[in-house]
Amino acid sequence: MSWQSxxxxxxxxxxxxxxxxxxxxxxxxxxxxxxxxxxNVYNNEFSTDGLVYIDEKTxxxxxxxxxxKEDVLVNITGDSVARCCLVHDAVLPARVNQHVAIxxxxxxxxxxxxxxxxxxxxxxxxxxxxxxxxxxxxxALTKGMLEGFEIPLPPVDVQDKIVxxxxxxxxxxxxxxxxxxxxxxxxxxxxxxxxxxxxxxGHEQVKIADGVPEGWEPTLVPDVIHVNPxxxxxxxxxxxxxxxxxxxxxxxxxxxxxxxxRTKHTNVKxxxxxxxxxxxxxxxxxxxxGYAYFLAEDEVACGSTEFIVLRGKRVPxxxxxxxARSYPFRENAIKSMTGSSGRQRxxxxxxxxxxxxxxxxxxxxxxxxxxxxxxxxxxxxxxQNARLAKARDLLLPKLMSGELTV
Numbered sequence: 074m075s076w077q078s079x080x081x082x083x084x085x086x087x088x089x090x091x092x093x094x095x096x097x098x099x100x101x102x103x104x105x106x107x108x109x110x111x112x113n114v115y116n117n118e119f120s121t122d123g124l125v126y127i128d129e130k131t132x133x134x135x136x137x138x139x140x141x142k143e144d145v146l147v148n149i150t151g152d153s154v155a156r157c158c159l160v161h162d163a164v165l166p167a168r169v170n171q172h173v174a175i176x177x178x179x180x181x182x183x184x185x186x187x188x189x190x191x192x193x194x195x196x197x198x199x200x201x202x203x204x205x206x207x208x209x210x211x212x213a214l215t216k217g218m219l220e221g222f223e224i225p226l227p228p229v230d231v232q233d234k235i236v237x238x239x240x241x242x243x244x245x246x247x248x249x250x251x252x253x254x255x256x257x258x259x260x261x262x263x264x265x266x267x268x269x270x271x272x273x274x275g276h277e278q279v280k281i282a283d284g285v286p287e288g289w290e291p292t293l294v295p296d297v298i299h300v301n302p303x304x305x306x307x308x309x310x311x312x313x314x315x316x317x318x319x320x321x322x323x324x325x326x327x328x329x330x331x332x333x334x335r336t337k338h339t340n341v342k343x344x345x346x347x348x349x350x351x352x353x354x355x356x357x358x359x360x361x362x363g364y365a366y367f368l369a370e371d372e373v374a375c376g377s378t379e380f381i382v383l384r385g386k387r388v389p390x391x392x393x394x395x396x397a398r399s400y401p402f403r404e405n406a407i408k409s410m411t412g413s414s415g416r417q418r419x420x421x422x423x424x425x426x427x428x429x430x431x432x433x434x435x436x437x438x439x440x441x442x443x444x445x446x447x448x449x450x451x452x453x454x455x456x457q458n459a460r461l462a463k464a465r466d467l468l469l470p471k472l473m474s475g476e477l478t479v
Contacts, residue, residue, distance in 0.1 A: 088176055106126060117190075121161070145192065154201070291428065304344060325364035327363050344384070357406060389437065391440070
């Protein structure tokens with residue numbers, strides 16, 4: 074069965090994008106009305122990483138692009154063009170900048186969840202990317218393009234059944250994400266307890282002098298960790314490129330949909346379980362840090378030139394990742410930043426004198442024994458999510474086209 078189609082303009086109450094407040098980053102505040110940018114919009118996922126806020130006066134000036142509950146958001150410019158999701162209720166009230174469009178459906182004709190799922194279907198993604206690449210050097214979707222998109226229109230009750238089918242997959246994925254968050258928090262809290270607060274097993278019987286427990290070796294970062302190690306790879310070989318946008322601000326998980334296959338490599342190369350630390354403002358301050366769990370053994374990838382690569386020399390990769398996420402380590406890196414406003418970068422020399430007391434192998438081994446299970450579970454849950462997403466994406470076009478009935 075195939076459904077009759079109608080242009081999006083006939084099925085929506087609003088199609089429109091916003092603007093960037095005058096003053097740019099300087100007008101962002103710690104609390105207020107949310108300003109949604111392209112980095113918050115992913116296919117099937119609204120990301121709170123990098124959310125910024127504007128004051129009441131600025132929000133009032135932008136009230137024409139107010140976001141409402143169940144609005145569909147789509148990126149309309151740049152490398153993230155065509156990414157689409159529903160807004161999260163938790164970030165309302167909100168506005169959008171000029172890189173994001175609001176699609177507000179007429180729910181009597183078109184359910185917002187149905188539209189969001191259709192917009193991320195392989196067919197629609199290919200169509201939007203094709204249209205965005207025409208007519209200019211910068212990828213862009215115009216309001217006219219959005220209005221002209223033909224949307225298949227099953228009856229609303231059928232739309233709802235299709236939505237519920239797809240949401241089953243999304244709910245499983247979201248549940249796994251919550252489990253991943255808890256597993257990572259547990260590992261990082263254990264690191265903090267043992268190696269920052271020095272409440273490691275048996276600490277009651279150990280003397281501490283100048284911040285170094287008895288039996289621990291006073292070392293500096295270069296003694297225990299390779300900073301930007303040389304990682305050779307065959308010239309012209311096709312490998313993964315990992316952009317800054319793929320790193321999370323709160324978790325080791327990476328958005329692999331942003332990865333690209335490249336034969337021209339950057340100078341930043343890394344291997345499985347290396348740690349990727351953002352070196353540029355505001356990415357570092359916002360928390361962008363990655364763990365290369367997604368690579369196979371002996372596989373090499375390249376990444377943004379704004380990454381610092383950290384690889385364990387005398388400490389395991391799990392220790393390195395938790396160290397890179399710790400407040401004192403990050404604060405030391407942030408204080409070293411130099412350069413013009415908005416383009417400041419970490420100086421590699423900041424690691425040369427940063428103390429990392431090296432515990433005995435028995436304590437390191439015990440730490441790894443505990444947290445490795447967390448890291449392994451996170452890898453397994455990420456792989457499970459990839460399989461769920463693949464199954465969902467295979468099912469989606471068949472349901473949307475009417476090839477499969479619900």
